Amino acid sequence: MRLLALMRKEGLLLVRDPHALAVLFIMPALFLLLMAGAMSSYMQDRLPPLQLSLDVPQPSEASDFFRTALQAQLPDSQIGTGANVATVRLAADFSDTLLATPHQGPTLSFPAQFDRLSRQRLHSAVSIALAQTRLLAYLQDSGALDPQLSAAERLELIQQRTQSQIDQQQQLANGDLSAQANATQMSVPAWLIFGMFFVVLPMAGGFQREQQSGTLLRLRCLGLSLRTLVLSKVLPYMALNLLQFTLLLALGVYGLPALGLEPLSLPGNPLAYLLLAISIALTTSCLGLLLAALARSTEQALLLGGGINILLAAIGGIMVPKSVMPAAMAQLAEVSPMSWALDAFLTLLVGHGSLVDIAPWCLRLLLLAAVLGGLGLFLFKQRVQHTQWTTHY
Amino acid sequence: MLELRNLGYRYPGSERAALQGINLHLRAGQCLGLLGSNGAGKTTLLSLLSTVLAPSSGELVWDGPRSLALVPQQLAFYAGLKVGENLKLFADLYRLRSAERRERLQLCIDCTGLADKLQRRAESLSGGEQRRLNFAIGLLQPAQLYLFDEATVGVDAQSRQLLLAAVEQLTASGKAVIYTSHYLEEVERVAQRILLLHEGQVRLDLDTTQLLGADHGLLLEWPAQIPAGFDALLSRLQLHAEMLPKGLRIAALNGEQLAAISTFVSAQTPLPTLMRFGRPSLEQLYLRLNGGQL
Numbered sequence: 001m002r003l004l005a006l007m008r009k010e011g012l013l014l015v016r017d018p019h020a021l022a023v024l025f026i027m028p029a030l031f032l033l034l035m036a037g038a039m040s041s042y043m044q045d046r047l048p049p050l051q052l053s054l055d056v057p058q059p060s061e062a063s064d065f066f067r068t069a070l071q072a073q074l075p076d077s078q079i080g081t082g083a084n085v086a087t088v089r090l091a092a093d094f095s096d097t098l099l100a101t102p103h104q105g106p107t108l109s110f111p112a113q114f115d116r117l118s119r120q121r122l123h124s125a126v127s128i129a130l131a132q133t134r135l136l137a138y139l140q141d142s143g144a145l146d147p148q149l150s151a152a153e154r155l156e157l158i159q160q161r162t163q164s165q166i167d168q169q170q171q172l173a174n175g176d177l178s179a180q181a182n183a184t185q186m187s188v189p190a191w192l193i194f195g196m197f198f199v200v201l202p203m204a205g206g207f208q209r210e211q212q213s214g215t216l217l218r219l220r221c222l223g224l225s226l227r228t229l230v231l232s233k234v235l236p237y238m239a240l241n242l243l244q245f246t247l248l249l250a251l252g253v254y255g256l257p258a259l260g261l262e263p264l265s266l267p268g269n270p271l272a273y274l275l276l277a278i279s280i281a282l283t284t285s286c287l288g289l290l291l292a293a294l295a296r297s298t299e300q301a302l303l304l305g306g307g308i309n310i311l312l313a314a315i316g317g318i319m320v321p322k323s324v325m326p327a328a329m330a331q332l333a334e335v336s337p338m339s340w341a342l343d344a345f346l347t348l349l350v351g352h353g354s355l356v357d358i359a360p361w362c363l364r365l366l367l368l369a370a371v372l373g374g375l376g377l378f379l380f381k382q383r384v385q386h387t388q389w390t391t392h393y
Numbered sequence: 394m395l396e397l398r399n400l401g402y403r404y405p406g407s408e409r410a411a412l413q414g415i416n417l418h419l420r421a422g423q424c425l426g427l428l429g430s431n432g433a434g435k436t437t438l439l440s441l442l443s444t445v446l447a448p449s450s451g452e453l454v455w456d457g458p459r460s461l462a463l464v465p466q467q468l469a470f471y472a473g474l475k476v477g478e479n480l481k482l483f484a485d486l487y488r489l490r491s492a493e494r495r496e497r498l499q500l501c502i503d504c505t506g507l508a509d510k511l512q513r514r515a516e517s518l519s520g521g522e523q524r525r526l527n528f529a530i531g532l533l534q535p536a537q538l539y540l541f542d543e544a545t546v547g548v549d550a551q552s553r554q555l556l557l558a559a560v561e562q563l564t565a566s567g568k569a570v571i572y573t574s575h576y577l578e579e580v581e582r583v584a585q586r587i588l589l590l591h592e593g594q595v596r597l598d599l600d601t602t603q604l605l606g607a608d609h610g611l612l613l614e615w616p617a618q619i620p621a622g623f624d625a626l627l628s629r630l631q632l633h634a635e636m637l638p639k640g641l642r643i644a645a646l647n648g649e650q651l652a653a654i655s656t657f658v659s660a661q662t663p664l665p666t667l668m669r670f671g672r673p674s675l676e677q678l679y680l681r682l683n684g685g686q687l
Contacts, residue, residue: 005485013473016514214467218530221443221463222486389440389465389542 006232020202028195036187036261049076055089062095066133073125084111098137105130132158177346179323184262188252189345190318193338196244196280197309199237203288204301216387226381234285241281268348272355279365280341286373293379312336340364394569395419399451402437411437412593424570426584433590435573463540464531468523470515477511487534501529504559520547528556538569581675614640614667626657
């Protein structure tokens, strides 16, 4: 009865704290929407089409073949004319120098906003189309090509001679999958985890207020057990974490497509998601307990909690995906529990992993929760025992 | 109800004991007014009584199970909860159920005049109302001993009467009370016994009936010096006066002696700035015993 009364009190205080609600629900939801939108063109399953023009000063059979071969390499892209697009410029003597060695290829000209990946894609496509054009010229020159073949038949023949079947195997559910995640798969779990860790703020701040106001003195004089006091803090915030988990996933599944963004799909066993949610919630609650015991004022709790969360997020691949970090930074990310939680999430979302696949990350989180909780419990007990009768007058 | 035997406490690292050799037997239905200047040891004693601190020496012996409720100086409630929610929360924590719960809740609400504030958030109450809520939460707890620490600071005069009446009701119903306040007239009203602490020791343990039964005295103050001839008058009336910074006090005198002094004084110029006849107040006693320190 006492535990339930204290838990109900925590719930009421939380519901009436607009700042806490903003930090726990509105902030991660906004981050989720903004970052999913902002990264949607960069992190997507299919690369976007390129806008380019082909500048041919001296049209010829060879330049026509080059255009067709280039279009085949970039099927979604439009090769036309226009300003502020990438330009492939063929030399005036393009068809005459195809068999020359060394060979001078076309000139590529990129507008400023053309990103590195698009430049590489265009460069690769031009290289392949040029090699195919040169092979065609060689076959024609050596008389190995039937002159009766149509342009389409020639292209098919050249493609058969230059393309090989390369088998690709995805080692899913294994390792860092952030490079394969689309913007939705990256943003939803990242900002969900970030938001869940922020329960440490109201948890630690509330405890400071309880001590400063003298209510902790009242509770202590009532002879409440340490177990009741700790559970009355940890259980409501764990429940809150599970609510955050559910609502923010729902935002990813239903909210993002409503905004024209890639929807989140949740493949795999629901129990795996539950295990992950409980592992994160236990970690955040135990961290909150430790901070509650360590901080000496609400201001300190705010600074400590906020600072630790932002640091863990910065190094843990929440703000910047680990896939774009240099090796040393990516290695440093491994110390952040947010990174463990994100890896487990991506294993489910991107790698279509199972409960067994995420177990190592969940185990890490649970071990950390045990360490934080043990230390937090020890310091919390000390703190409660040192609660003094305070006088002002 | 509660006996303190040679109770003492020394804070870690401190050379001097904050409290030493406290012996006290508190009876059911008795209100003890705990007085002392800052640093005298009041808070340490309250901390020992409420088991926030463990005694360094001596012991606390309860007659029966330990049963204690407290109203601390701090506003010890949840500001984000409504008044009614705070009371219900603490009713749950005090394990109050069914009829007893309803009765005690109603009693506390009536005693503190909070009936029309139950739906208001505690943080939106005035300072005095918050103090009343703090008081109500302490009063709600069923206990044999109640500790009140500066419980009426910032409370308006009307509400103060309500709270003091509630304390009187407690003692009348057989509960023991320890009441500390810098408002000595409050202590004088509710306490049947006064314990004055000074530098961690009991300086005075006085039954207030002694104070009430004390002889009536006369307090006189003049703007300048005492008029010539006054000493001779006192000798003739066989009275002894205690000299005070601005005048004097005559501890005990009868009607004839009072009439003679009044006749003498009314013929003098200038007249006294203060002439008061009655029993000594607790404040006068306190100031005298505590070296002029409140």
